[in-house]
Amino acid sequence: MAAPAISTSQRTYELDRAHVFHSWSAQKSLQPMVVERTDGCYLWDGDGKEYLDFSSQLVYTNVGHQHPKVVAAVQEQAAKLCTIAPAHANEARSEAARLIAEISPEGMDRVFFTSGGADSNEHAIRMARLHTGRYKILSAYRSYHGATAETINLSGDHRRWPNDYGNSGAVHFHGPFLYRSEFRSETEEQECERALEHLETLIRFEGPAAFAAIIVESVPGTSGIMPPPPGYLKGVRDICDRYGIVMICDEVMSGFGRTGAWLAIDHYDVVPDLITFAKGVNSGYVPLGGVIVGEKIYNSFAERPYPGGMTYSGHPLACAAAVATITTMHEERIVENAEFIGRTSLGPGLRALADKHPSIGDVRGLGVFWALDLVTNRETREPLSPYGGTNAAIGQTMAAARDAGLLVFNNYHRIHVVPPCTVTPTQVDAALAMLDTALDVADSYYDGPR
Structure with missing residues (x-):
């Protein structure tokens, strides 16, 4: 039988x-x-x-x-050009970069494409280190930046523990979170002020000249969705300017409409040096991420090669999905x-x-x-x-x-x-x-x- x-x-x-x-x-x-x-x-x-x-x-x-418009865009791109090496320009990548630059802060006009969020944060950190000649990176305890060797060490949650060998240059700090305040704050204003004071004190004791960058989720996601209090991100920007530290805003989860704005930083009127993204840029239909690069960092690599890349940087199918996603977000x-x-x-x-x-x-x-x-x-x-x-x-x-x-x-x-x-x-x-x-x-x- x-x-x-x-x-x-x-x-x-x-x-x-x-x-x-x-x-x-x-x-x-x-x-x-x-x-x-x-x-x-x-x-x-x-x-x-x-x-x-x-x-x-x-x-x-x-x-x-x-979404039918995004599905159709991937199908049409597959029929025309499935893949091409990153060294060659192609319509989908060029248009995706233009649309991303269009929703970014003024002066942030270039996009380095990756395959996902962790890759994006890896490259943003590399750019910051090469730009400053420094090594250490600041990141919050309540944070998540990816699962590569570098980004898992920068992440603040417990998943770092089995992967932490203490050699990534990561220095963690407490970000603002009034409901479970580390600073015994009673108001958002106190939490903002005390969190910024804590961050600057830590930098001073660690040595300001050691830090290449601070990476912050504009609105922390996996660790609890904690919109920062008014003034906090601007305060971080001021600290970065004071000590020559690159400010990286991680918008991998919070970007592309998730918070009711194109980018979460739009709620806080702050301009970082680098912005990382992935996920919502094309709703995950084809893996895509990237780094939005400000003029200061771009100029560091205008005359010298940037020592980084990947086979699928700006993959045509992924970029076609991004073009359709962003266009549809505007239209609808x-x-x-x-x-x-x-x-x-x-x-x-x-x-x-x-x-x-x-x-x-x-x-x-x-x-x-x-x-x-x-x-x-x-x-x-x-x-x-x-x-x-x-x-x-x-x-x-x-x-x-x-x-x-x-x-x-x-x-x-x-x-x-x-x-x-x-x-x-x-x-x-x-x-x-x-x-x-x-x-x-x-x-x-x-x-x-x-």
Whole structure:
């Protein structure tokens, strides 16, 4: 008798478990969801179940899944020119660079293309070191800049620990975060002032002439979506100018509409020396990242070669996707939609959930970039799950969201609510209702005052 046929979904799962080595995971315990198709803010698993995708995968599907204009642009580019070496100019790369420069601060007119966010940060750091002749790099503890040897050491979260050999030149500092302030601040103004004082004191004790750059996420993402207080990024800019330090703003997650602006720095009226990007530049349809280079750094390499590059720098398929993404964002006012949704629907809706659920200690965000800080006690602010780990409380909460048909991004005790920038108020309402149900599970672990 012939063996019973297995479904495509089952075969996909079995081949994954037999042959795919997954990132950030203990391999034997994995049970990955099989995704069969996607559309806009939705995806369907191997059993045909529908989910609202409020994770944007790894916070990058800014124009949603399978946007027809972006899909068509990739198809058309593939028919015309699939690939070409970086040394040759091509229409897709040139136009992508123009469009990116157009949304960048004045004077930031050149783009070095990479294959992703970590590559972008690696090259920004290299540029800063060569420009200054210095080595050390400043980065925040609550940060994430990538998983290459250099960027994982610059990252502030616990994933650095197994990879940290202490030889990357990374020096970490505490950024501003009023809800869990390291400076015992009571107001945003105090937090800003004390965080800047801490940063400058650290620089003085380490030796100002040692530092090539400071890299900051304009709005930290993976570490908690913590919009900086007014004046902080400008204060960092002043410190950099005072000591000749290159300022790098990491917009890998926060850029291209995510915060309701083209770049998150647009909220803070600051111009860094270098800006790194990836993810939302083409909604992850084809891997792409880059560094937006200011005039000062550009001039360092106007007459001497920049010693860096990669095979797929400015890949035509990826750049065609970027051109279509940015053009579509303009035509369909997608960045404006992200701002509107955050201000009128998602932000107010999440704050209303906080009024109902004691396990929500803090709500923060901009545009379609929000986090819920879950706690077991609002007075002590004890996290629902431990730093660098997980537990039944957060696991069951996330499972309840999935069972309800909602995918959200989770990091330790936080739920990140990060839908595509194309999300509608109706979809937000549906997602909030699903999240409301899941948060009942988190509330069951709450033991503080109500």
